[in-house]
Amino acid sequence: MIERMQVGLFIPCYIDQFYPQVGLATVEVLERQGVEVDFPAAQTCCGQPLANTGCLEDARPLARNFFNIFQKYEYVVCPSGSCTAMVRHHYEQFFPGDHDFEEFSHRVFELCEFLTDVLHVERIDGKFPHRVGLHQSCHGLRELRLAKSSELVAESFNKAQKLLGSLEGIEFSELTRSDECCGFGGTFAVAEEAVSCMMGRDRIFDHERAGTQVLTALDMSCLMHLDGLLRRDKKTMRVMHVAEILAGREV
Template sequence: MKVALFVPCFIDAFYPEVGIATLELLERLGCEVEYPLEQTCCGQPMANSGAQADAAGAERVFVRAFAGYDHIVGPSASCVNHVRDHLTAIEQTDEVRHVRANTYELVEFLHDVLGARDFPWAEFPWRVGLHNSCSALRHLHEASMSEIAGAPFSKPLALLQHIKGIEFVQPKRPDECCGFGGTFAVTEEAVSVRMGQDKIVDHVSAGAQYIVSGDMSCLMHQQGCAERMKADVRFIHIAQVLNGARA
């Protein structure tokens, strides 16, 4: 299966190891991965700030870079949600519709498209608290939400539970926002920080040694809060765990 790798801006700039882990993991699972070199921002920061029209240039470049692929995979639910549901600053041509319909977040691609459940190379002997971002939960529906009645499910957990040595701990409020929210963390700094602190306390109180998520932006925010709180907890992207990182 040929896959185009979409690496979001903040991962490219601050956490390139997550992009590398995503590439290596997809190749381990038998995908032929290409990285379109002309890719840039998908346009989410502008649209998220209410400046939708200003996202048009980035959206056009994104579509031009990825239009030739049947599967576009990126390790970020918020960016994938923008492409899939909000890539609307440009004319909705057949190419645009194709890109929107065939862009996947890494967890859902592994779970839904590849049906991956076996990661024999991976071992993670730590107590883990799982953080599902708001975009992963309420837009991509990767796990059940406490406010909606129904059978509980979790695609990230379905993948991680096959990792040797891993132990899961459950925070009291598992699907509560951590306070990052993109530009919300800038415009409402005090509220954002308090929400991040509450999330850290919830995970640490449950016994988490690591917080694992599919959204590095949420982990970046929580890591900053944890360091200032001097909380004894570490952070890692799910791609790194599934690809065999030990710590």
């Protein structure tokens, strides 16, 4: 019998509290690939909101906790580019010279890149007959390099779009600004409320113009912000996390 790969599921705190369906979709997507998923209940938050505010000493114990909780897993998978980037690119300051951590950090993956790079998934069975606007969440894009950013001169690729594109009936919106930030930015959303909301509305306008029916992203935080604007403005566009679409959820 082949031993099943076991992954530690890292669910960002706001997904845990506000978007449990995204966490469940993540579990299902992974299980369908034959992966054994374990959610360690001792986890809370990676500490990104604290670190990004500049409160590094407050973030430090959370980073330690995270490492202690997840170290034992072969892989750690998270349905958020931003939280994954926090661990992979910004935890090092809390573990200077710690080789165990250094080795561990390479085992932490965002969901889509885990599917394409570790499991080598070529296609996802299912259908999604809708026009989808894929929002490129910034940290997944420019820190994890889950797709080529528009600034760079290189061959084009997009891990999430590759997976989504294998679904039957799916269409993608063509945006005028393919990867502009939505303006969430963590505490930025509140600290710079005016600019943040303008950025969000500009993204929504671009998607409306392109005929987006379902707005999706690798980060629910971007979608929380955009959905907040959509609902306030009484728009019909729906938001869904990529994991939900890959799990075969209906709109």
